Amino acid sequence: MIIPIRCFTCGKLIGDKWEEFIKRVKNGEPAGKVLDDLGIKRYCCRRMLLSHVEIIDDLIKFYGKRDVKNENRR
Amino acid sequence: MKVQILEKNGDSIRFIIDGITTSLANTLRRIILSEVPCMAIDDVMIIENNSVLHDEILALRLGLIPLKTDLDSYNLPEECECKSELGCPLCRAVLILDVKAESEEKVVYSKDLIPEDPKIAPVSDKIPIVKLAPGQKIRLEAYARLGKGKDHAKWQPVSACTYRYMPEVSIDYERCDGCGECVNICPRKVLDKSNDGKVEVRNMLECILCRDCMNVCPKDPPAINVNGNKESFIFYVESTGVLPVERIISEALKIYDKKCLEFLEEISVNLNVPKKDENN
Numbered sequence: 139m140i141i142p143i144r145c146f147t148c149g150k151l152i153g154d155k156w157e158e159f160i161k162r163v164k165n166g167e168p169a170g171k172v173l174d175d176l177g178i179k180r181y182c183c184r185r186m187l188l189s190h191v192e193i194i195d196d197l198i199k200f201y202g203k204r205d206v207k208n209e210n211r212r
Numbered sequence: 213m214k215v216q217i218l219e220k221n222g223d224s225i226r227f228i229i230d231g232i233t234t235s236l237a238n239t240l241r242r243i244i245l246s247e248v249p250c251m252a253i254d255d256v257m258i259i260e261n262n263s264v265l266h267d268e269i270l271a272l273r274l275g276l277i278p279l280k281t282d283l284d285s286y287n288l289p290e291e292c293e294c295k296s297e298l299g300c301p302l303c304r305a306v307l308i309l310d311v312k313a314e315s316e317e318k319v320v321y322s323k324d325l326i327p328e329d330p331k332i333a334p335v336s337d338k339i340p341i342v343k344l345a346p347g348q349k350i351r352l353e354a355y356a357r358l359g360k361g362k363d364h365a366k367w368q369p370v371s372a373c374t375y376r377y378m379p380e381v382s383i384d385y386e387r388c389d390g391c392g393e394c395v396n397i398c399p400r401k402v403l404d405k406s407n408d409g410k411v412e413v414r415n416m417l418e419c420i421l422c423r424d425c426m427n428v429c430p431k432d433p434p435a436i437n438v439n440g441n442k443e444s445f446i447f448y449v450e451s452t453g454v455l456p457v458e459r460i461i462s463e464a465l466k467i468y469d470k471k472c473l474e475f476l477e478e479i480s481v482n483l484n485v486p487k488k489d490e491n492n
């Protein structure tokens with residue numbers, strides 16, 4: 139859905155590193171190097187970012203259209 | 213007992229404690245994990261939320277945000293004199309979230325969470341809490357309290373707290389022929405060959421006691437020997453940012469002291485042992 143706040147296993151804060159991670163990976167940098175730069179050492183935390191899919195971006199597209207319409211009608 | 217700090221950078225620390233037992237090392241570890249209190253959002257009053265995240269998911273995400281903790285000005289709710297369910301200014305801190313996405317999508321970050329007491333603020337400003345579609349809004353009041361890791365992981369002040377035996381690597385030069393097999397297999401580059409072809413132990417602290425070097429050595433028994441010293445420990449403690457890591461350790465020791473005293477008290481009451489005279 140949306141990037142978890144902390145690592146499921148150890149509890150390290152990883153949510154605040156997602157945006158930089160995905161921006162740099164989309165720009166073609168190797169994911170492993172970006173994770174090293176962000177100081178994410180343990181593999182429990184690394185998989186949190188590596189395996190994440192931000193589904194909320196797809197969901198809010200629908201809600202956005204519907205809610206704006208309703209708001210205008212009121 | 214001897215303590216030696218190996219390195220400290222930012223929120224993590226690595227140190228050696230020499231001359232304690234495994235049970236004491238594990239006691240320290242468990243107190244750090246489950247008894248040292250820190251702040252986390254506990255109750256959330258949601259006034260309005262029409263985002264795609266349901267109220268309970270939103271509240272859970274808020275709870276997991278690490279908050280900077282001020283241990284000296286706040287009481288644990290169960291120890292506070294107010295005894296009220298919602299708490300008083302001495303045992304809870306309020307944070308307010310009031311955001312609306314106007315005509316564009318909006319990411320709500322931890323920096324939008326406005327603390328009443330600036331000392332109890334999220335450790336990072338950039339944690340995404342939720343994303344809002346145009347027109348969606350969230351209004352809520354969140355109550356942060358001190359709590360302990362044994363009740364919920366959000367109150368755990370550390371993200372890693374480990375110890376391992378101090379490695380001891382020794383080479384029997386009488387029998388070692390310098391073939392170099394052990395140097396090649398060591399995953400932590402503990403061993404190295406010097407210029408005259410002699411195998412040397414370079415950074416013993418990095419050894420993880422995997423004993424690959426012993427297994428690969430062609431001599432029988434192996435010319436290299438690896439052992440963990442069971443009275444010496446390498447600790448690694450990593451704070452989530454809620455408290456400085458030194459403070460976490462000193463709090464843990466205070467709690468340990470208190471527990472020991474309580475235990476002694478309990479024993480002497482139950483066994484009817486007369487209290488020791490102050491003078492002897």
Ligand code: SF4
Nearest residue numbers: 398419420422423425
């Ligand atoms: S036990 Fe493992 S880590 Fe330690 S020196 Fe031998 S090969 Fe290296």
Ligand code: SF4
Nearest residue numbers: 388389391392394429
């Ligand atoms: S593998 Fe054994 S014999 Fe070969 S260098 Fe290492 S300790 Fe010496």
Ligand SMILES: [Zn+2]
Nearest residue numbers: 145148182183
């Ligand atoms: Zn982790």
Ligand SMILES: [Zn+2]
Nearest residue numbers: 292294300303
């Ligand atoms: Zn109170």
